[in-house]
Amino acid sequence: MDEPKSVRVSDEVRGGVESSIHGFSTSIGPLLIFGSFFGALALPSALWAMFVTATVVPMLAWAFRSHAALHFGSRAASLTAYAALILQLGFASSGSVGHGSLPTAQEFMTGLAAGSLLYALASVMVLLAGVFKLGHLFKMIPSTVTAGISNSTALLLVWLAGRQLWGNTWRADVVAAVMVVAFWLWSRWQVQSGLLRLVPNVLVAVLLGLVVNSWVGPTLAGQAIGVGADAIQSNYGLWPALLNHEHIGHLLVQGLPGALTLALVMILESFTAVHVMESRFGLRMHANRELMALGGANLVSALVGGVPGTPSPIRCISNRLAGGRGPVALWVAFVMTGLGLLVLMPWLLALPAGIVAGLFLLQAPLLVDPAFKRRLTESISKRRWHHEGSADMGFWITTFITLAGFFGNLVWACFLGIGLSCLAVLRRVSHSLTSEWRYLDQYRSRRVRSMSEISVLEQSVHQIGILQLTGHLFFGNSTRLTQLLDELNPQVCAVVVDVSTVNDADPSGLDALSWLIRALLGQKLMVVLTGHQQTPSFNLRQVLSVQPGVLFSSDLDRGLERCEEFVLQRSPCAPTKLQRVPVASNLLLKGFDDDDLHVARLMLEPRQLAQGVALFHRFDEADGIWLLEEGMVSILSGATDACRLATFGPGQFLGEMGFVDGQSRSATAVADTPLSAVFVSNQNLLMLARSRPHAALKLTLNIARELSNRTRNSSAKPNEDNNGDVEGWANSQLLSTLSRF
Structure with a gap:
């Protein structure tokens, strides 16, 4: 779906402002992650990487023709994977094991140089995936996975807000609460007044939070961190030094799995945001073009000292809800983010806890999947946790991924979600393709019966088993075919197996069906095959035509009639069958x-x-x-x-x-x-x-x-x-x- 040609500039500006403010806490992610992994020695590089990822990456992604609704920024999963890769390579460069200790300055510099080179390699992999048109393959990530990852990110934001407030003074709690209430009230007032929509609700919340913070707490103050040309030049200077390292080949080989993981995580993060925007707002995005834009922008970021940047759902959603539709909102967002980082850079480490917690709490509700939120609210209000159908399975898979991502790791939660969704789909597909046993309470031949015959058949509903196979018989459901023997009612004396709607069968499916027929015959049951001439599968027709001991009927109706006659003949209560009635x-x-x-x-x-x-x-x-x-x-x-x-x-x-x-x-x-x-x-x-x-x-x-x-x-x-x-x-x-x- 293309964006409308005429978009109001005020909506674009408001969308860009909301994207910038909502995404500001994610913009400082490199500072938080690098400080946790490497300590104070990494702060200059982290601040420079933070600025590059917040400004250069979005601009380059747009230049590479990424969709204007996708606003790039640093995200937790890819950022953590990159930091872990740097840490691994830093310790490997000196032969150190680490065991929880911080790396030395030399280890950090070597790890950063090798890590940035492998980060560039990962970006090239992503770029090539788009060139070779693999985008639609990655785009098939189930919606349960994207919803679960989005929900777990929302929980992580609430947890981070709690950490900011826990053990702090009551002033921080007041500031965060004021920001949340102001955001909620301003959003309600915006519905009633079009004039108020000109001022973003998140901006009102932040400004009011700053006012309250200056009133109830200490003034905003911070400690300047020396960041200048030396921080920028240090990254450039690492490349020649890395080439002179005696174990450069060993380092790169050892870090190659990490580069592959980083590339996959970047793709998954990107298509999570793509799926959110497509499912919630009806947009349509070119998968291969997005991969090329993602790879190209991050390749430049790796060369100039940035960190991985991918489309951020919180930025994209807040921009869209505020009215942003085109590139103007995108430019406003990264210009404001860049200016904000430049102005606040010396004091970022001293941001009031209440402001940081408030920003986290404002972002969390926007990330929760709307369908999941409705279902959860309904289940809580009605105290009913089980529903029928595949929607119930999707809800619980999403819940499991949400909890796994929150208590564990977002990356592994993503892989786990894909695995669970594939197993659920395979289970449902294999079940639907092979059907299940039905009986005379659901099927009946079109032979007109007498009242006495009807009475006998109604008392013998479980003596005839009907199995109607459909779709494809293949390795995915061949095991299911063999399980059907154990599910057959023990009263059955005759079965009908209809294959008229089977489209194709591979060798494993043919073997499984042949085994099932032999097993049924081995239990002394009458087996009637129907529809073998109607199936388009030549291999299936050929295999069934040589099955010994089975009876053939033209269609399911005739096969049912044959089995009904068999049951009537066996029944002592059935009327005597007359060949001629005067x-x-x-x-x-x-x-x-x-x-x-x-x-x-x-x-x-x-x-x-x-x-x-x-x-x-x-x-x-x-x-x-x-x-x-x-x-x-x-x-x-x-x-x-x-x-x-x-x-x-x-x-x-x-x-x-x-x-x-x-x-x-x-x-x-x-x-x-x-x-x-x-x-x-x-x-x-x-x-x-x-x-x-x-x-x-x-x-x-x-x-x-x-x-x-x-x-x-x-x-x-x-x-x-x-x-x-x-x-x-x-x-x-x-x-x-x-x-x-």
């Missing part, structure tokens, strides 16, 4: 006395049809009712057997609604086997109604009873996926079609 016992003539049957027989026309011959076609005129004596008839929605809606057998009838409403046929009826039937025309039925009204009433009741039976026959519980091609046919459109044969 017309006098047909359900349409149920309750007719001898006189009624005699009259009805005079109106019947015997018909003999070969297999595959149509009784009638869709849109034909409805001219009468068919009574089946021997053979099977399927109702097709189209011209092919794959579109079967129902199947009727001996003793049943079809085509009755055409007699009732006079409309044309809505489906095609085809003989599945050689068929013996009788046909009664509508005209003869009308003659029967006029001559024997009581017989016509019985016939109407029989039609109503059979329609009720068909409705119950179609009432198999629908699958939650609601796939109409493979489910029971209980839907209004299908029932309407079936009732008008």
Whole structure:
């Protein structure tokens, strides 16, 4: 999404100011990190690196065509990785182990020289990743990871604020509290007044904090640190000295893993910010271009003595919320940051604790992921911590990454989050690709059954297992296939395995499916394979065609019918299956006395049809009712057997609604086997109604009873996926079609 061409300058300036003020505490990160790792001897280099990263890196990133919404700055993970690399190389240069002690001046200088060279190498790696178009690969970082890292950073800021206030005087607590309250009140007033929006709320909070600090505490005072040309020149002078070091090759080889880690951390930090801006504000950023800008800007930073700089979410979010949209806000931000560092540089180490804590507390809420915050608030208010679906899994993964990043390390929390997200995706994908066992409470064939048959099947729902495979059978879900055997209900005596929607299968998937089929046969189960001719996978068709001991059916519906027949044959309660039912016992003539049957027989026309011959076609005129004596008839929605809606057998009838409403046929009826039937025309039925009204009433009741039976026959519980091609046919459109044969 491109930024709008016309943006108000006042919004741009306000966005830049908010970005500068909100990001100021991150700008002094090099000073805090270098002071912790190396002591006072590193402060001049840290101050110079702080200035370079806050000004030169954002300017160069924009020059390399980075998105204007991305405001660069130093960040904790990459800065810590860089400092650790310098420390490692410094101790290695002298053969010292360290054991928690601070490095000597010589060790620090050598480590800084070698570290900056490897920092430059890491920047080149990032640059090449963009040149070779690997950006979209890194951009696939799951949203749970970015949300967790953002949340843990917010927690770290709150913790840092607490450290500033803990053990300090009450004055620092008052200053921090005043800043938070002022920020909140000014934000509410800005909603009501457009004029107040001209003044950034964070600027109001900082100014009021300074006023309160001067009133309740000591005046702002600091100790100047000697920073000048010597600090700048010392970094340049380290390069020739490093080349003369006798162990330079060993140092660089030893630091190469650290350089790779630094490059990856910089990329992850960058795409975390990219994902936040894209997900929260609907922006679209060019992944490869961002990598090239990131690598190019940091390469120059490494050469002139800076530290790693990546897009800072706190800067980007605060700028966006304040109205900043274009490069003007970006320039305002780094110009203000640079001027602020120049002015405050001599006193940065003596900043009041209340001001620093207040800045940390103002930044934290902006970093919390909005969706996570809503879900957490809802769970706390309703005291309900478990929700259904993948959103619940994402919430808990984000929570785990948040805690891991806060109590552990942001870098490893990022890797851990990627691993957990990949495992969750793999688990969900493998489960959905291989499905799970279903039974007759969710699937039912479209064979029209009698009431007694329906009763038997309803009592035998777990005797038929249905497994519908979809998607791809590959190494990622082949193990899941082998697990299905243990999940099968022990009551099952017949299974249907449908592969019609399997798109492809690799060797591991084929082996797993073959193993499953052999294991099912080994348990003396009847195994019916369906859809093997419909799957586009040639390898799968070839493997299944040579499976011994299995039965094949054209589709899932026919396979279900076959298994239902098997269950009915095994059941002692099932009615005796008659191959031929005389017309006098047909359900349409149920309750007719001898006189009624005699009259009805005079109106019947015997018909003999070969297999595959149509009784009638869709849109034909409805001219009468068919009574089946021997053979099977399927109702097709189209011209092919794959579109079967129902199947009727001996003793049943079809085509009755055409007699009732006079409309044309809505489906095609085809003989599945050689068929013996009788046909009664509508005209003869009308003659029967006029001559024997009581017989016509019985016939109407029989039609109503059979329609009720068909409705119950179609009432198999629908699958939650609601796939109409493979489910029971209980839907209004299908029932309407079936009732008008």
